Amino acid sequence: MPAEKQPIPSVWARPRPKREQPSLSRDRIVSEAIQLLDAEGIDALSMRSLGARLGAGATSLYRHVANKDELIELVVDEIYGEVRVPAADPAHWRAAVTDSAHSLRSMVLRHPWVVSVLGQVGLAYLGPNLMRQSERMLALFRAAGFAADEADQAMKLLIAYVIGMTTSEAAYLSVLARSGQNEQDWLESLRPTTEEALQEYPLLRDGRATAQTKDPEQLRADSFVYGVERILDGLESRLGRTSAR
Amino acid sequence: MPAEKQPIPSVWARPRPKREQPSLSRDRIVSEAIQLLDAEGIDALSMRSLGARLGAGATSLYRHVANKDELIELVVDEIYGEVRVPAADPAHWRAAVTDSAHSLRSMVLRHPWVVSVLGQVGLAYLGPNLMRQSERMLALFRAAGFAADEADQAMKLLIAYVIGMTTSEAAYLSVLARSGQNEQDWLESLRPTTEEALQEYPLLRDGRATAQTKDPEQLRADSFVYGVERILDGLESRLGRTSAR
DNA sequence: CGCACCTTGCGAACGCCGTACGCTACGATG
């Protein structure tokens, strides 16, 4: 919050010299934007609110960022840098890919708002972090023994799965967060609605019923792991019978 | 476009009786919204523009739809109804699942704007079309021989993959569409930028190089099929040695 | 037939958004 404005500012009480250093910078803007997004979600990010957080006017940001879309591209690439991809090692490619998948999932769940901008920004853009991580992940598949073009397809397969799965997860968690309730209570309060909706769909209802007994968070993690395992099984069978689990 | 307004409307020239039938309805609104979205993309959808298309004022829509978010939920469920899921048949579960995956992909590519609202709306909502299709797809996996809970995970795996893959595809195509150029020309014009960006990433560059020679659309379809095949391989190995390809 | 009520549609208005533009004031450069 900046100093309060006096309606008739005296010439003596100068607003502030404060020309220490640029005060605003692309990095500060991006990092503050991420904090704001994590704390309050995608709808809370406006150029004005972000400017206020930085103790600056809304339009000052345009000195460092072309427009809001560009800001979002920067922000997405920045958080992509949080993903950890192990170094390539032919002996443990499966573990390395699994770790990467988990790391990508955690990143998205830490920043659930990204799933609501993926449609605008695409996954395949040219940010340095995104390219670096893709290169490292591609190396994992090459080390496993996939030829250049198949390694590319394998990586796309894995990333698509993780993004698809976490999109649904993050969207669910966002809705939950907006409800302001504990997950248990929230599900309980929706129970009548869902049960009525499931009335005509016995198969779906069965699944929901058996799921009722377990911790939902653990259930989501298990589902995620199941998918990763199946994908790796499918990929592994394309390789020679060389690598062990 | 409605009739032009006269500044001083005469009592004789009444604006219109036109009280034939309600004129506006939830269905008309949803279907016109989809046409608008398909034609001009997500940014072109505003309550005002949609109202105008329907020959109505913006605020009239609120008699039939609670707010824009609800409209989007309706629209998403509506297009979900376009997906075709074959009837369950143990002998051909693999083909049936493959068909469903392709149908879902085509639907998203026909309506590429959906990927930019998936983050808000989630995939797991309670729309009737979504529930109906999920039930049918679940039946496919049950017929294949998966137990209730594993069938659920298998379905989630497949859908997550298709959504993830098509998200990236649709986002790419949206950017391309906004450029207003032919895909060939567009890629050509971006060539210098991408080549410079790929400079430090030899593995990524290799992939891009071999991809250069083929039809990009075919390439995307092939990649998609590759992923579906690997997933089905991974799933199939979980079943007994019963089902043939 | 008269009258009350309900539903549909709409115009005006509010507060917020992204952002273009031109001004100020400062530090650096000659």
Add this chain to the structure above:
DNA sequence: CATCGTAGCGTACGGCGTTCGCAAGGTGCG
């Protein structure tokens, strides 16, 4: 000391989602 480039900002514009109160037609009831 004069000049210039640049960071920051105040103002303003057009568009957004949405609220509210009013008008006009249809319906049901005495």
